[in-house]
Amino acid sequence: MRAPVLDLKALQSFVAIVESGSFTAAAKQMNYSQSAISMQLQRLEESLDVALLARTSRQLKPTRAGREALGYAREMLRLNAELRERLSDSEIAGKVRLGLPADFALYLPETLALFAERYPQVEMEVRSELSVTLVKQVTACEIDMAIVTRESSARGGKQLRREPLVWVAAPGSGAYLRRPLPLAVWPQGSCAFRSAATAALDRAGIAWRSAYENQAFGALRATVIAGLAVTVAIPSMVDSELRILQPEEVGLPELPTIDIRLYRSTGRATLAASSLADLIVERVQNIGSYLRDMPALGR
Template sequence: MVALLDVDQLRSFVAIVDTGSFTRAADVVFKTQSAVSMQMKRLEERVGRALFARDGRGVRLTEDGERLLDYARRIIHISREAVSAFADDALTGRVRLGLPDDYAERYLPEILARFSASNPLVEVTVVCEPSVQLVEMIDRDELDLAIITHAARKPMGEVIRQEPLLWVTSQRSVAHEEPVLPLALSHAACVWRESAIGKLQEIKRPHRVLYSSRNFAAVGAAVLAGLAISVVPESALRPGMRVLGTAEGFPALPSCKIALLRNPGAVTETAQALADHIVASLDNMSPGAQAEAAE
């Protein structure tokens, strides 16, 4: 008889992969590090293959570990969905979330994965618009939650993430050396655009907006093509982009702050659950998140 896989062992396995550490995984699954290590030993014995290879201070998956990972995620998801389907207090209904398209590209996969794993019966409606429009949609009761760029001139929402805002160009471009700096930026009301132009005006650097789009992918394409300079948060850096700093004559930019805006007229258990998952996915400002990042 074929031995079945233990869901609890698979949860620890996935936690190790997601955190990159047996120690951090132990905190996630509320076990000791030695208990997690024993679980992985038994899991390897059950599948008859080595799942991890030591990589300096961290761990990495073997080819067999990579094969198991997809199965593990699916098994855990189905297990949670089955339990939730029979739970009397399982959340149901719909929650409406808005965020800019660049945030959706970077953060939405993890947010939805976290949320749907524990709330499989909830329908999530996602709207991608610039922060200014999202604030208006919250005011019109068209959204329950919005992830927005925090603007110092009009602060709104709870700031949950902060990271450097950087000047970027293509690795194969010298566009930053042109007498009139070509820029690829977002729409006119964008906080990052205002910061970039403001800094260039302070140092009296001639510039012109060559490409303007609400779509982050379009702005990034102009940069990667070597046609223009732009500004992006650190987490939005893409392969092929090069950061420009004071050595190239570019002044430091203010940090990028991301805020969670809640609709005061839509305070539901479902919206609160999604808000909790958003904070857990994006948070890098709380003492706990900073301590984890330092490890």
């Protein structure tokens, strides 16, 4: 007897639940009701005859079987999207203008390479600027879309992910003990990371000073590694030469979360631009706990 065919919508809901961390967030992301999401997961678990999620009062995590199923689910959804695109009647062509933060362009090669492979007739133009500049360019229809970082309280754009901000220093460095606190940060008015960090310090009554400013995280990182300052980042930016400081242990304030958002031009989107936007959404939202595909996302 043939095994029953799995429901791709149920698999999509399962992936959304795991990545968002809750049924409520997954329902919002999928534009379903929460009961519909719950029913889809229940049918999927019944079809596979395993429990996919372990539910507690505080956490929602995939079981061992759920972790294994998650990889297959993502691959099945990817193949479904690829098949639809490959069999499309129209040959997608034209030009797409994409904006990425200054330190971001080198850290999304696989997605851009995949798009170029799927749509060889599309000419892609990538601009590397600060997030605030890119948002203005999207608004003015100078570019088709931009991936930017924004404070979670800001409006506009499609939220792709939400990441915690963390204090970062060199291992063994005591820079966090100095007052005023020396910061390696982006120029004032250009960076959601900087404004979030300085606002938190001001609320906590901790004096700070800008010890080093640069638009590139690589330059800021070198200053931090030298023990001259601390900086603020998302965890995926932190490598073995840096360490995350625990606020309660070093006397620094808790930091807010930061959104990674996709802004799109208000003009009529071409088929090429829509295809790139869809691929970006798929790739960014399907990356694990942090943005392993984007280890130096900033500004």
